Amino acid sequence: MPDDHVTTRAARVRFWGLAAALLVLLMSTNAPSPIYALYQARFGFSPLVLTALFATYPATLLPSLLLVAPLAEVVGHRRLLLGSLALASAAGVVFAAADGVAWLFAARAGQGVAVGSASAAFTATLIALEPAGRTRRASLVASLTATAGVGLGPLVAGIVAAKLPGPTTTAFRAMAVLCALALAVTAGCLPAGVRPAAGRWRPRRPGWGVRGADGTAFVRAAVAVFAAWAVTALFLSLLPGRIGLRGGHHDPLLGGLASGLVLLVAAATQAALSRLAVRTAVLAGLPLLATALVVLVVGDARDSAPAMLLAAVVAGAGLGLTMMGALRVTTGLSPDPRTTDGLLGTFYLAYYGGVGIPIVGVGLLATRVGTSRAIGAFAVVVAAACVAVAVWTLLAPARRVGQQGRHLNTGGVTRAR
Incomplete structure (x- = not known):
């Protein structure tokens, strides 16, 4: 009995240690949002260069999902996660040392x-190690x-930039150290005692490996999460500048608060409504996202900070519900670990595609017709998409998302159920 207690406690430590490492990774990679304006003032680059800087993240992230992430089949999740955390730590160092625009592009890449x-790999490992x-x-x-990681990153970076010396360096140094600590935690949670499964590297083609009703359910979840993060990306890119520049100067604290608000509300919504049925979560979340876009357009037209912040709160609630429901659908579809990895890879392709692709289009359109008109056009298209997916979900037959057994290659802790 004591041995069982120790084993259970160790399993919990591994599980929550990995969750903390994922939190740190996403905090560090979303820290730049409220600091971009400071870099822009320091280096004097144009709005078009800023748009290109935003585009660098999805332009490197999406191919990595398809080409680098499948290395987990060869080296195991452990080595892949350690390498990713090391790279994130190095990127923080490059940001802190930046003395020109090229450094920013390299760090963001x-x-x-x-x-x-x-x-x-993080999501699959968390599922495998849930005690x-x-x-x-x-x-x-x-x-x-x-x-929470995406929300806390800009908030913490904004506080550090506003309150501590070195507004463009201190936050990134701190994030580099945190990523190094997360690497050490991950190494301890996934000890190198098990040989990785002997697999072959193959580029991951977008797909899901499930058919029929399950395949349709996954497509619906992927489209929903794409739309949800497209809305969120608009807030993350727009609000730091719109709110942070009020009063004639850029306040990184206000910019970070505005940027992080959507995500923190989303995390709070997920925690408060975690028992909500999947279908109900998605049906509530998508209309909230569409409503948030309407409020945002009105607030932007009237230059109303309270209206824009209200829109951020509504969008956060919508994102939290939609993301929670969509991910739960995805992780409940297949008992085959290879299919599960493929599903998660395609899910995150939709996730980060929503983060990066539409907002780059908005930035390019804004250089031609102005920011307000570009936001209005984006709002019409994406709000219509949110409503369409909500109707699709409403008309689809209700289905139960169950728990599946899985045997995942964590590259250090292999667990079968």
């Missing part, structure tokens, strides 16, 4: 590769951790 490589084998709980923790 490194962050994109780090997150693209590790996202599916009681509860897929639903592991999915919730992964969703909460991802959402």
